[in-house]
Amino acid sequence: MEVNQMQRSFLEYANVLFREGFLDGQFSQLQMLADESNPDFVVEVVSLFFEDSQKLLNDLTTTLDQQNVNFKKIDAHIHQLKGSSSSIGAQRVKNACIAFRNFCDQQNVEGLSFGSSITFAFLFQLEQQIVAAGGAIPILSEFS
Amino acid sequence: MTGNSKNKMSALIVDDDKVVRRVHGKLLTQLGFETNAVENGQEAVDLFTSGECYDFVFMDMEMPIMDGTEATQKLREMGVKSTIVGVTSCNVEAKKQAFMEAGLYACLEKPLTRDAISSLLEQVTKK
Numbered sequence: 001m002e003v004n005q006m007q008r009s010f011l012e013y014a015n016v017l018f019r020e021g022f023l024d025g026q027f028s029q030l031q032m033l034a035d036e037s038n039p040d041f042v043v044e045v046v047s048l049f050f051e052d053s054q055k056l057l058n059d060l061t062t063t064l065d066q067q068n069v070n071f072k073k074i075d076a077h078i079h080q081l082k083g084s085s086s087s088i089g090a091q092r093v094k095n096a097c098i099a100f101r102n103f104c105d106q107q108n109v110e111g112l113s114f115g116s117s118i119t120f121a122f123l124f125q126l127e128q129q130i131v132a133a134g135g136a137i138p139i140l141s142e143f144s
Numbered sequence: 145m146t147g148n149s150k151n152k153m154s155a156l157i158v159d160d161d162k163v164v165r166r167v168h169g170k171l172l173t174q175l176g177f178e179t180n181a182v183e184n185g186q187e188a189v190d191l192f193t194s195g196e197c198y199d200f201v202f203m204d205m206e207m208p209i210m211d212g213t214e215a216t217q218k219l220r221e222m223g224v225k226s227t228i229v230g231v232t233s234c235n236v237e238a239k240k241q242a243f244m245e246a247g248l249y250a251c252l253e254k255p256l257t258r259d260a261i262s263s264l265l266e267q268v269t270k271k
Contacts, residue, residue, distance in 0.1 A: 026255055033170045041170060049163045079206055083233055084163035087255040 022126050027089030046130060049088050053123050056081050060116050064109060074112060075104045081119070092122040154197075157181040158188045158215065159204040159231070168202060168231075168256050175261055184208055185215025192219060198226050202256065205232035205243050213239075213246045220247035227268055231256060 017023045034041040060077045063070055082097035100115025155177040157168050165181040172179045177200070182188050184207040201219070205212040216228050230243050230251035244251055249268070252260050 029171075029255075029257060030167065032258075033167070033174060035174065038170065045163060045166055048166060052162055076206070076208065080161050083159075083204075083254060084161045086233060087161075087164045087167045 017129055021091050021095075022129055024089045024091040026086065030088055045088060049084055049090065050123065050127050052084060053081055053093070057116055057120050057123070061113075064113055064116070069107075069109055071104055071107055075101065078104060090123075090126055093119060093126065096122050152176060152178045153199045154178045154180075155200040155202060156188060156191065156198040156226075157202050158183075158185060158207070158212065159202075160184055160207040161204075164204070164255065171256060171258065171261070172202075175258065185210030185212055185218070188215050189218050189222075192222060192224055201226050201228045202231050203228055203248070204254075205230060205234055205239065213243045216243070216246040216248055229264065 018027075030045060031042055038044070056077050060074055063073050063077070078097050078101045082094055082101070085091075085093040085097065096115065096119040100112065100119065103111030103115055153176065155172045157165055157172070157179060159165050159168065159181070160183050165183075169179050169181055180191075180196075180198070182191065185203070186209045188201065188203070189210065203212040203216055207215075210218075212230060212232070216230070219226070219228060227249045228247060230240075230248045231254050232240065232243070232251065233254040234240060240251055250264060252264070
């Protein structure tokens, strides 16, 4: 009974994350990759994603602070973050990257600073939400 | 298919992102592949030059040091017959066209999914 109740509340919580657009169907795909040989696969990959993303965004901020901004480098950082966020289903972070990559083409430093702050905020939000859910969200087949 | 002694197909993942390498690696392992992964096109070329061989290469397009287009071109010039599949989220048609023309068998959307790999395997085994 207890386990079922827990599952139900996790399911409700996960519904929120999907409904609010924090996560997309790729997250369900990720959950299917957890198996006997890697039961903590989701936690492992999500943790790796947060570590890497924070580093990427820090590097991006440092690059933006330079006198001669290297827009090619920034574009590469955003592209990489877009790729890794889409691979785990972090929809908001991915969409933020798609949106603010345009500022790179325009060589708009202010826009890029704003964009990276928003992306940082989405990343932090997602991290908090997943931690609050105990990092264990049941598979929602309707979203896969 | 070259495969190995266990008759599993082998796949090389070429991507500069750690998270993508981990996710794609796990997906391909679950689908029955023996996998290896490298961070850029140069490392992929070096592996083949050293004599290693893979049935499939899943090649990211945009990577530092050597990108996917150049790496694919080099591998084909070396006579590599592996099924090289481009994997990209890029939506610039000209870049994707150039990537295909470098010698890809197909170009798939990133991230890879079970369905996409299953369709790919179906197509490849038909030829």
